[in-house]
Amino acid sequence: MDSQKLKVLFISSEVEGFSKTGGLADVAKALPLELRNLGHEVIIITPFYRTIAHQEDAKQVHELTLHTDNSRPDIHFAVQQLSLDGIKVLAIDNAHYFDRAGLYGEENNAYPDNGERFAFFSLAALLTSLAEDFAPDIIHCNDWHTGLVPYLLKTRFYETPHFAHSKTVLTSHNSAYQGIFDKSQLNLIPEISGCMDQRVLENYSYINFLKVGVIYASKVNTVSPNYASELLTPLGSHGMSDHFIERIHDFEGILNGCDYNDWSPENDKLIPFNFDSHDLSGKEKCKVALQKEAEFEVSDVPMFGMVCRLTDQKGFGLILPVLERFLKHNVQFVLIGSGDPSITGQLNALSEHYKDRFKFINTYSNRLSHLVEAGSDFFLMPSIFEPCGLNQLYSLAYGTLPIVRAVGGLKDTVIDYDQDPDNANGFMFYDPNPNQFLNILRRALLLYIEHPEEMLRLKQQAMRSHFHWSDSAKHYQRLYLRALGRG
Numbered sequence: 001m002d003s004q005k006l007k008v009l010f011i012s013s014e015v016e017g018f019s020k021t022g023g024l025a026d027v028a029k030a031l032p033l034e035l036r037n038l039g040h041e042v043i044i045i046t047p048f049y050r051t052i053a054h055q056e057d058a059k060q061v062h063e064l065t066l067h068t069d070n071s072r073p074d075i076h077f078a079v080q081q082l083s084l085d086g087i088k089v090l091a092i093d094n095a096h097y098f099d100r101a102g103l104y105g106e107e108n109n110a111y112p113d114n115g116e117r118f119a120f121f122s123l124a125a126l127l128t129s130l131a132e133d134f135a136p137d138i139i140h141c142n143d144w145h146t147g148l149v150p151y152l153l154k155t156r157f158y159e160t161p162h163f164a165h166s167k168t169v170l171t172s173h174n175s176a177y178q179g180i181f182d183k184s185q186l187n188l189i190p191e192i193s194g195c196m197d198q199r200v201l202e203n204y205s206y207i208n209f210l211k212v213g214v215i216y217a218s219k220v221n222t223v224s225p226n227y228a229s230e231l232l233t234p235l236g237s238h239g240m241s242d243h244f245i246e247r248i249h250d251f252e253g254i255l256n257g258c259d260y261n262d263w264s265p266e267n268d269k270l271i272p273f274n275f276d277s278h279d280l281s282g283k284e285k286c287k288v289a290l291q292k293e294a295e296f297e298v299s300d301v302p303m304f305g306m307v308c309r310l311t312d313q314k315g316f317g318l319i320l321p322v323l324e325r326f327l328k329h330n331v332q333f334v335l336i337g338s339g340d341p342s343i344t345g346q347l348n349a350l351s352e353h354y355k356d357r358f359k360f361i362n363t364y365s366n367r368l369s370h371l372v373e374a375g376s377d378f379f380l381m382p383s384i385f386e387p388c389g390l391n392q393l394y395s396l397a398y399g400t401l402p403i404v405r406a407v408g409g410l411k412d413t414v415i416d417y418d419q420d421p422d423n424a425n426g427f428m429f430y431d432p433n434p435n436q437f438l439n440i441l442r443r444a445l446l447l448y449i450e451h452p453e454e455m456l457r458l459k460q461q462a463m464r465s466h467f468h469w470s471d472s473a474k475h476y477q478r479l480y481l482r483a484l485g486r487g
């Protein structure tokens with residue numbers, strides 16, 4: 001085999017098309033496909049959740065046993081094979097851990113045994129690689145769920161010939177989620193529950209999965225250059241800066257891409273009218289469809305959209321204090337999201353009160369997220385932090401101007417109209433302050449009302465901003481080669 005053609009074991013707790021709660025799933029689909037296009041052989045490993053899509057097509061390919069110490073019964077699991085456009089997807093099937101209503105929890109409450117569930121998943125992924133006789137050059141781990149894999153490679157599997165040449169890459173899609181658990185959840189892995197190394201088992205009592213991954217992976221990255229630099233600071237690192245600084249020579253930011261197969265207004269099947277940058281009449285019709293969906297008056301009013309998980313990260317602490325003042329203007333605003341019940345409650349009350357101009361739909365809907373991207377004039381992402389953000393990339397593709405806070409990947413992808421009018425593709429504000437956010441909303445509103453020709457130019461310019469996954473995949477390829485000492 002060509003020495004540059006690599007075998008990549010890509011381990012992710014969610015994969016678009018099979019299971020999804022957020023942006024990790026988008027990456028776990030798009031990146032393996034582009035790596036395959038570069039000639040690499042990729043196998044994806046993911047849990048076989050109760051709700052996994054296409055399970056009727058699954059074929060059981062292995063029945064495996066995880067031997068624990070003598071005090072616990074062995075754990076049996078099956079491996080189900082699925083396909084992502086020809087890429088082998090091996091799903092770890094164990095009813096105790098994954099036959100549940102949610103991926104990570106229910107009704108916004110995490111499952112109390114998530115540490116044990118994903119410790120099991122990490123071990124099972126490596127056993128599956130052995131059973132499959134797929135000796136990977138690179139084991140690509142994603143987020144805290146797989147943070148123990150690099151440690152397992154250096155302990156339990158240290159002398160296993162199958163992994164003798166394997167290197168690990170850990171991508172942190174969101175370093176705020178670290179996977180911190182009591183050691184009692186780690187009984188499956190005596191190398192950890194009995195570990196005397198304080199860096200692994202802090203105070204000999206609890207573990208931080210992400211931290212262990214950052215310490216032990218061959219290379220570590222996050223999903224934008226700017227978030228990578230934030231992770232090196234105490235303020236922007238969610239308490240992890242010391243660990244990222246320690247790995248500074250093996251750590252970088254690689255910007256996510258936009259999957260234009262799923263997110264192109266020219267051929268999107270989930271929107272009622274297609275359009276492109278030369279002819280935006282289809283976008284106007286999508287706006288009418290969105291107004292009807294939201295039960296708003298159909299008229300030429302600026303439409304603001306937002307689609308996200310309802311968490312503090314997404315900036316609800318900036319939105320909620322000024323939302324009523326914003327809604328005094330002649331605007332329409334559609335927000336699609338699910339998550340934190342306290343945010344849901346406040347949004348429901350406002351949506352009820354301002355029925356003619358604010359519609360909150362408390363749901364997770366792929367169709368609606370496409371309609372909001374297509375039918376809005378502006379898309380809101382006033383995030384407190386944002387490792388990369390995908391929705392601003394989708395907005396740009398649909399000529400919907402993103403209004404973002406200058407953090408993480410938002411800063412790497414959006415150019416502010418006031419700072420650089422010639423090249424702008426959106427609006428950006430800096431301070432995490434509700435009034436600053438309201439000011440920028442008003443700036444956007446003014447542009448819409450007073451300069452429709454400028455609005456059109458900006459929309460067309462936004463549609464010409466491209467973030468191809470093929471570029472990101474080439475960066476990952478270089479990272480893999482460096483991990484293998486070939487770069």
Ligand SMILES: Nc1ncnc2c1ncn2[C@@H]1O[C@H](COP(=O)(O)OP(=O)(O)O[C@H]2O[C@H](CO)[C@@H](O)[C@H](O)[C@H]2O)[C@@H](O)[C@H]1O
Nearest residue numbers: 022023024173308309337364365369386387388389390391
């Ligand atoms: N109610 C809803 N209905 C339909 N679709 C919904 C939805 N809520 C969210 N989504 C979808 O979930 C995805 C969210 O992706 P983001 O990257 O914007 O955020 P997330 O915080 O989940 O991802 C984390 O990982 C990604 C991937 O690396 C980083 O870009 C990001 O900054 C980081 O926080 C999008 O595809 C969006 O359309």
